[in-house]
Every structure is written in C-alpha cells, then in structure tokens.
Amino acid sequence: MTAPLHLHGFETSNNMKVRVALGYKGLDYAWHPIDPEQDRDRIAEISGQYLTPVLVHGETVLFDSAAILRYLDANFRDTPRLYGSDRFEQWEVEDEEFWARIVLAGPMMDVVHARIAGEELAEEEVDDATQRFQEAVEELVAKLDGQRFLVGESLSAADIHAACILQRVRLSGLFPLPDSIAEIDGWFESVIRHDRLRQPLP
Template sequence: MLELYQFELSQFCEKVRLILDYKGLDYRKIEVTPGVGQLKLFKLSGQRQVPVLKDGETIIADSTEIAFYLDRKYPEKPIIPTDPVARGQCLLIEEWADESIGIKGRTALIGALNKNPNFRTSILPQEVPDFLKTFIEVVPGDLLTVLGTGIGLGAEAVKSAQISLKQDLEALSLILQHRSYLVTEEPTLADLTVAGLSMILKFPTGDYLNIPNQLKGKEIPELTDNTNYDAFFLWRDRFYTDYRKSQRKTNLGKNNPTQIKID
C-alpha cells in the first residue's frame, strides 16, 4: 500500500491526499512528529519536509513530483492533460497556486494565528508537550508579529500576502462562476492543487481531516468575509464532496489535534 508521510494540517499534504482520493488509490497516512520525526524522514527521503510518498521501494518527495509520479504510475483518471495548450495551462496554474495560495496562504494563516492564541495551539500535533502548548498559547500576538518580522513573516508580509490572495480569490471566483473546472471539462492537477491548497484559507466542513470539529469550517476572516469570493469556496466545497473521501480509520494512534474552541 502507498504510504504518505505527512502533517495533517499541511496544505501541500492535502494537495497530495486529494490527488490520491481522486485517483481512487488506497494509502496509509503516517504522521511525522516535528523534530525527531523529521530526522527519521530525512534518513528515508533525504529531506525533512513533507509530503513524502513511499510506493514500495520508491520514495518521492515534493507535492508536484508526487503528482507527476502518480500520473505516470497510475494513469487511470489522468490529471495532466495531453493536449499541449491544456497541459501548459494546467502546469502554469499548478505552479502559480503553489507559490501564491500555498506560500502566501501560509503567511496569511500565520497572521491569523498571531491574533488568536487558541487557534495557534490547535494546529500543533498532539505529540507536542502540554507545557510547550501552554507557552505558545500565552505568548502575546504582538510579540510573535515582531519576531516574525525578522524572518519575513511580520505584519507587512501578512498584509501583502492578504492583498495578493484577495486578488487571486476574486480571479478564481470569476473564472469558476461559469465553468466546472479551471482548464478542461474534467478535473486536472490545476483544480486539485487549487482546491487542496485552499484548505488553510477555510477548513472544509466535512469529515475529511483529522481535526477537532471546532476547526471545521473555520477560516481566515480577512480573506473569506467577502461575498465576491463565494463562487470559489462553493466550487471548492463541491469539489470536496465529489472527489475527497471521508476520513479513514488508520493506525496513527494519538495524532488528533488538541480539542479547542475558537470564538
């Protein structure tokens, strides 16, 4: 069986999970513990970042490389068009989404985490010690913003990411008002990437992720409180209904996020 080394709340892991579900492939999720788990992952794959897919003796890192591999190895329900123009459009949107929704979305999420201590601790894996979760929760948001400035995640970076994402969401909403999918009449890697990476902008409400019920449907208010983006999130939710499988029972053990309440 395919094995996906992952963080449950990683949007790039969600991109891969959505591809696996769309193709109807069985897989086992292996939650990587930050720190020691990443060292083990490095020994396996040569890098510390998730996602990493293991298919027998084959190890593939990076969500895009995993997508290419899966389409070659399991060609049923292809996700990369063969028509040159459609293929080019698909790959262009996939690369854009990785850099925009993926990277800028993560920056915007960090801004939301700085403002909400409960939200902040809710995304930590359960393996993180309670004393560390408590420490992270009580750290003032303003201090985190100041510290983030030194690594490119300060208030200005968050604001810039939000502005860019608003433009992206408006563009996607305009495209998807009258189209079922972004490139062709069937889902492609472009759709799967955009839908999966948008997870952190607004968590799906269904039973798709191993997260507390209080987190389902929670969103970054600065990005999702505009009705101009409704067409995109309606499309994303329909996409999940059609192609994302409900959460599977795995042998991950105690990998449930901390139960919290977000006001």
C-alpha cells in the first residue's frame, strides 16, 4: 500500500469527513481542490460520476465519503480503526453513521440541494429545516451525555460524520446552533482537529 493518496474535493462536510479520517489515521495525502461550478467534467473523468469527495489510490478510484472511510479501514490495517473493535461496535457505528447522514445532515441537504437547483424555499420550509436541525443537535448532545465518543472508547466513523456536518453548518452559518452545543465542544474539537486543512470559523 505504498501508492500516494489523492483526494479531490471542495469545502463540504463529506470532504471534511475523509480529511479527518486520513488525519486520524496518520495517512499523508495530496489535496486537489476543485471549483464546484467549473470542474465537474474533471471529476467525472477521474471517477465516472459528478460528486466529491473522490479518492485516488494507485489504480483504485473511490467516491462517496462513507465508502472511502471503509476503504481506508480495510486497506490500512495498522492505523486506528474507524468501524469499532468487534461486530457489535461496528453495527453501532453504522447505526450512528446512518443517523448522522439522514437526521443530522438531512435539513442541510434539503436547503443546499434546493439552492443548487435554483429553487426558492418558502420561509416555512426554511423554518422547518432549522427546527429539524436544532432537534437533531439536541439529540446528538443527549447521545454524547457522559461519553467521550458516540460509540465505544475511541473515535469512530460515527463521530467523524456528525462532527463534520456540524462544522459545515458552522462555517456556512446555514442554521443557528442551539446553546447546548457548548456541552459537546470538547468532543467536537477532538474530532475536527484531525483535519489539517480546517478552515477558521467566520
């Protein structure tokens, strides 16, 4: 596994997830920023589809953040695990990962996808997305109550998914965060610090 790792993407939660995973595993990589408006054809040429992140490792090309995290765990065995220490933990990590992708990220995806499609959302739709996001954050705070990580005793893919979604919302200012977010600041930092390209909050 000596081929260099190349990551193509831009500043979104799915790209941050892969950068955090690579940083946590101590794997070096070259970051190739793309312009989301101009470089779609290049992404399609490299990977056969249009979304980022895309990881290139020698002859192997992968897309989808969760697929890439699984590839890293399967192929860089002497690095810290992202999917638990046994199958029971793995099931838990996968449940939390799905929760983060659907429940926590859902309101953000609704708004972002509508904007990209040029659709104007009604005020009630934005209010509804904001409320669903805030409720999801409250649920995350409750999940982390008294725990250092979402599953088990070490950082996992579950933490990476959730923290990167929060970071994206923070950077974009898309939704206001509830005050209870302060309770999980320590957890958030312990995950996001692994992104060596982390952007400062505005």
